[in-house]
Amino acid sequence: MLASYRQLFARPGALAFTCYGLIGRLSFSMLGVSLLTAIVQRRHSYALAGAVSAAGLVGVAVGLPLLGRLVDRYGQRRVSIPAALCSAVPRTALPFLLHGGAPDWTLFAAATTASVAPNLGGMSRARWAHLYGAEPALLHRANALEQALDELCYLAGPVLGVLLCTTLFPEAGLLAISGLATAGGLLFAAQRRTEPPVAPAPDRGTSAPLRAPGVPALVVAFFGTGLVFGSLEITTVAWTGAHGQRWATGLLLGLLAAGSGVSGLVFGLRPESADPVRRLLLSLAAMSALLLLPLTAAACGTGPGVLALVLFTTGTGTAPTMVSGMTLLQRMLPAAALNEGMALVVSGIVTGISAGSALGGLLVQHAPGARGFGLPAAAAVLALLTALLGTRRLRISVAAVGNAS
Incomplete structure (x- = not known):
């Protein structure tokens, strides 16, 4: 099995963008449990925790297609670097707002805007399609690998988030998420060898x-x-x-x-x-x-x-x-x-x-x-x-x- 999947990384740069994308996706899998744990410990409200988490999901649902459209038009690097940096600001501010007792509405605003971040999973699959679009068997295997990596993130992410929030301090998981998401997004965007070229579209x-x-x-x-x-x-x-x-x-x-x-x-x-x-x-x-x-x-x-x-x-x-x-x-x-x-x-x-x-x-x-x-x-x-x-x-x-x- 390992030899079959090792074949995917024969293309230069494939291993690098996979690893850096995994770092950023791990932060997304940590977010839900870290946010809930931190808010419950600081504000003692499950209702507030659930509402802020839902606001973050709204940001994801609305923001990802908009960013995806920009990526298709201008390329992954030109869009994901500013998007990663912009989303890092509210993402880093969120744990400090929570710790400092800021009004609840600031938590909603920070969670929503921080969620408008690059879709690393989608961009990884787009890169595999660029590399192996002419080889359906390898593209199928690459998609299977991506799904397995997603599941790995959802196995490790919640455990790591709870561990940080309960052993260090309530906002530790959120701070780690900010670092991982920003670093993963920027390092992923820096891998230019595997970036798909912008394909011209005749019309909208x-x-x-x-x-x-x-x-x-x-x-x-x-x-x-x-x-x-x-x-x-x-x-x-x-x-x-x-x-x-x-x-x-x-x-x-x-x-x-x-x-x-x-x-x-x-x-x-x-x-x-x-x-x-x-x-x-x-x-x-x-x-x-x-x-x-x-x-x-x-x-x-x-x-x-x-x-x-x-x-x-x-x-x-x-x-x-x-x-x-x-x-x-x-x-x-x-x-x-x-x-x-x-x-x-x-x-x-x-x-x-x-x-x-x-x-x-x-x-x-x-x-x-x-x-x-x-x-x-x-x-x-x-x-x-x-x-x-x-x-x-x-x-x-x-x-x-x-x-x-």
Whole structure:
């Protein structure tokens, strides 16, 4: 397996941009838990912590597509360097505002503006598409690697954030995030050997991702996937609390991410499909079926040991879905719209996570027990149905880009 993935780094500069991008993405995975922990410890309000965190997600959902459009027009380096520096100001100010007892509205403002930062995950995938766009098997493997790295971040990030906030001082995690995000963004942008050239677009209509057939359906499908992530996380937290096993929360969520990471690496070794739409539909169907497992296990009254095994197995369905969706998007959009398209998909996921957390919280509050695990399963079915309804337009978009190239 290692030899297969080592082949990706034969191109000069590939390892460098991957490592620097990983540093910046680690900071994003630390943000949620670090922000919640710091605000709860300083302001003693879960409501304020949740609201500020939601404001940050709004900044991500709105800002990423705008930055993605600028990247497509002017290039990664010219946009991401000033964006990284500008977002570093409110990101660094946030822990000092919190520590100094600044008014609550300043926390909202800082969290929202700090979230308008470069989309390193999307730009990494755009670089892989530039390097291996003519070699579908290697591009598929690169997307699988990116998904595994995402899961690695979401395994290590929350643990590191909690460790810093609880062993040093409440704002330590936020300060570390500021340093990692800024350094990772600037070092990533400095890797010019692998930066995709700016592709000319004849007019706005041909380069607008949302005007491409099938892209809106794909964004909605990823919104459904985000619903799965957000609702499954808060349902698991509620389940451990209701059963007096809160100590197991981190372990259960970590195993969920581990299952996804392992399956992503294995999935990347499979041959690339000649029909990316079909592969996405099969991945969504598998994810929907696997999400019935935690619902069944919780309904049967199993303990944390069995649920841990179930969640690891359930997690194996998420990475193939993400990899298939990203690979499909790369084949649906021209190079002149790829960064904005990636940002739109990430915004859909982030918005879905936020909505899933809110809906999941309401459900477990008013319907405790195993029924909370029904929401992630329903969200996966929603994503599958959306993709099914958009199948024809997805195929049209892939064919159009293939004919143009």
